[in-house]
Structure formats: structure tokens, C-alpha cells
Amino acid sequence: MNEQLVSMITQLVMEKMGQDTAATPIEASQPSVLKLVETAEAPNTTVGANEPLIKLYNGVAQSVSQGVASSIAQTTTEPAKEFQFEAGDVSDSVQAARKHTPARIGVGRAGTRPKTKTWLNFRLDHAAAVDAVYGEVSDELLQKLNVFQVATKVTDKEEYITRPDLGRRLSDEGKALIQEKCKKNPTVQIIISNGLSASAIEENVQDVYLALQQSLSNLNIDIGTTFYIDKGRVALMDEIGELLQPEVIVYLIGERPGLVSAESMSAYLCYQPRIGTVEADRMVISNIHKGGIPPLEAGAYLGTVVQKILHYKASGVGLVAKES
Structure with missing residues (x-):
């Protein structure tokens, strides 16, 4: 320049x-x-x-x-809108659905998230489900029922969850104890196990067991020696059938807990279960708890099912076929 x-x-x-x-x-x-x-x-x-x-x-x-x-610095802003929570009232159709299911429907939300009460209830139910799986049945309950205890090949809860096959086999000590204490060739053999919910056994088994005993006694049906299995699976009834040779096994076991109930129990029944029994030969009465089938009612009903199995000499699909 x-x-x-x-x-x-x-x-x-x-x-x-x-x-x-x-x-x-x-x-x-x-x-x-x-x-x-x-x-x-x-x-x-x-x-x-x-x-x-x-x-x-x-x-x-x-x-x-x-x-x-x-x-050049002025900005235009719209007035802030007051945040509105979702209305507490729900439609008639949702209210009707609530009467027929315990599922979480129509619980509302706060913005994009669940309401605090809904979220806390969910966390509470989840914690109860975890406690049910990892919990143990108390010795006091076993003493009230007057039953002895045996174990499977499972060593701890983690192995029980990851190795179902080990829960279907008795330990050597368990086999010896059963053969020593149990009556051979009973008409009905009742067994109890915590399964996947110790809470279910704690809450329901006493009423179910006593009602079932009374029902079978009224029907003049012979009962074997009841015992408790720690960490058992359903198919374990086959090995017990081989050991004791009963006509019918009734297996009271804790169900897998959900977020609606962690205290639900099932009763599996099978005619002459033996190693190699197929699942179609088993039958189950499930959802036994205070919010489902009342325990006393379930116990009484199981007696009539056992009577029917003995009459037709079949269970599961075979029983349905013979009845029809």
C-alpha cells in the first residue's frame, strides 16, 4: 500500500x-x-x-x-406454560380392565416418566421377587409340618438358577434318607420344595397341605411319608417315583415369582412318575395364593383330582383323553 x-x-x-x-x-x-x-x-x-x-x-x-x-440483543420468548400432570381419572374401559387383571395399566405418568408412587411400587415388587428366589424356608415351618429335609445335587442358589439339571437329581445323602424314613409303595406321595419361591411355601403350604391331608383322608386314600426338598425342580418327582414307587405324586412347589405376586405356589400331579416321564403326563394347579386360588380351597380340590387320577389311572393329556 x-x-x-x-x-x-x-x-x-x-x-x-x-x-x-x-x-x-x-x-x-x-x-x-x-x-x-x-x-x-x-x-x-x-x-x-x-x-x-x-x-x-x-x-x-x-x-x-x-x-x-x-x-440486536433483544430476544422474543413465549410465556412459560404451567406443567400439567396427567389426570388421575382414567377412561371407563381402563377401569373395567383393571377389575380383570392385576397388571399395571392406567397408572398414569409424570411427563415421560412413571409417577413416583408407581415406580416405588414396581421397585418394591421387584425386591420381593428377588427375596423370594434367594430366600429360605424356615425350620419352624418344617417342624410344624413334621417333615424332614433332603437336598438335591445343587450346592447354592446361583447354581440352582444356572443348572436346572442338578435340581432334578437328589444328592446321595438325600436318597439314603428317603429310603430310610419313607413308606414304600404308598398310594399318594406328597413332597414339598421351595423351588423358585421360598415365600410361596412360607405363606401357603401349611393350609394347602393340611387341607389336602384332610381331603385324602375323607376319601380313604393312603398317604406316604411327606418330606421337604431344598432347591428342587419339578422333574425331580420322576426320581422319587423310582425310589418309592407311589401311584400318584403331589408336588407342592414355589412358582417363579413375578411383579404381581412373589408368593404364588403350584401343585404338580403325576400318575406313576418314573425316569423318562414326558411333560404331557404331568398336570398342575397353579396360582395358589391369597390373590389367586385360596390355599384351603386348593388343598381340598387337589384331593378330588387325585381321586380322578386313581380312577382313570392316568394324568395329564392321558387323563383328558380317558375322561372324554
Whole structure:
């Protein structure tokens, strides 16, 4: 660039800055002013010699170039809307569905999330399910029922969950104890196991067992020596059938817990179960708990089912075929 031109521009800038300083003294009461030097003419624009291009008012920059005061920091915001929770009332169809299922329907939400009460209930039910699986049946209950205890080949709860096959076989000590204490060739052999829910046994088995005993006694049906199996699976009844040779086995066992009930028990029945029995020959009365089939009612009903099995000499699919 031409050095003479640079010198001229510099001199003009210095002169203008001196004029502005002399003509516009700064007063404490006036707003702060940021002055910019216009480097190019804008078409149809008239700016006074001492008029700043940008002024700062209370920290907000406002442009007065082009003869118009336009805000560059102003933003438009809509007024905040009050947050509305979902209404507590639900439709008639949802209310009707609630009467027929314990499932979590129509529980509402807060924004995109469950309501606090709903979430806490869910966590509570989940914790109860975990406790049911990892819990143990108390010795006091076994003493009340007057039953002895045997074990399977499972060593702990983790192995029981991951190795179902080991829960279908008795330990050597368990086999010896059963052969020593149990009556051989009974008409009905009752066995009890915590299965996947110790809570189910704690809550229901006493009423079911006593009602079943009474029902079989009224029907003059012989009962074998009842015992308890720790960490047993359903198919374990086949090995017990081989050992004791009963006509019918009734197996009271804790069901896999869910988020509706962690205290549900099942009763599996089978006619002459032996190693190799297929699942179609078994039958089950499930959902035995205070919110399903009442325990006393279930025990009494099991006696009539046993009577029917003995009459037709079949269970499961075979019993259905003979009945029809």
C-alpha cells in the first residue's frame, strides 16, 4: 500500500478522534457510548459526524446505523406454560380392565416418566421377587409340618438358577434318607420344595397341605411319608417315583415369582412318575395364593383330582383323553 496514503488516513483518524473528544465530554449521568469508525459509505445512509454507530445502553447493544434504532440483543420468548400432570381419572374401559387383571395399566405418568408412587411400587415388587428366589424356608415351618429335609445335587442358589439339571437329581445323602424314613409303595406321595419361591411355601403350604391331608383322608386314600426338598425342580418327582414307587405324586412347589405376586405356589400331579416321564403326563394347579386360588380351597380340590387320577389311572393329556 502507498505509504503516503497510509499516512494521510492515519492523520485523518487522529484528527477525528481529537474532535470527538473535544466536542463530546463524558458525563457520569450519560450512558456509555462505543464509537466505531465508518470505513465505507452505505447507500442512502446519513450519519452525523458525531453520531456513534453503536450505543451501549445498560449493557445492551443497540445499532442506530442507517438512521434506524434496531435492537440486536433483544430476544422474543413465549410465556412459560404451567406443567400439567396427567389426570388421575382414567377412561371407563381402563377401569373395567383393571377389575380383570392385576397388571399395571392406567397408572398414569409424570411427563415421560412413571409417577413416583408407581415406580416405588414396581421397585418394591421387584425386591420381593428377588427375596423370594434367594430366600429360605424356615425350620419352624418344617417342624410344624413334621417333615424332614433332603437336598438335591445343587450346592447354592446361583447354581440352582444356572443348572436346572442338578435340581432334578437328589444328592446321595438325600436318597439314603428317603429310603430310610419313607413308606414304600404308598398310594399318594406328597413332597414339598421351595423351588423358585421360598415365600410361596412360607405363606401357603401349611393350609394347602393340611387341607389336602384332610381331603385324602375323607376319601380313604393312603398317604406316604411327606418330606421337604431344598432347591428342587419339578422333574425331580420322576426320581422319587423310582425310589418309592407311589401311584400318584403331589408336588407342592414355589412358582417363579413375578411383579404381581412373589408368593404364588403350584401343585404338580403325576400318575406313576418314573425316569423318562414326558411333560404331557404331568398336570398342575397353579396360582395358589391369597390373590389367586385360596390355599384351603386348593388343598381340598387337589384331593378330588387325585381321586380322578386313581380312577382313570392316568394324568395329564392321558387323563383328558380317558375322561372324554
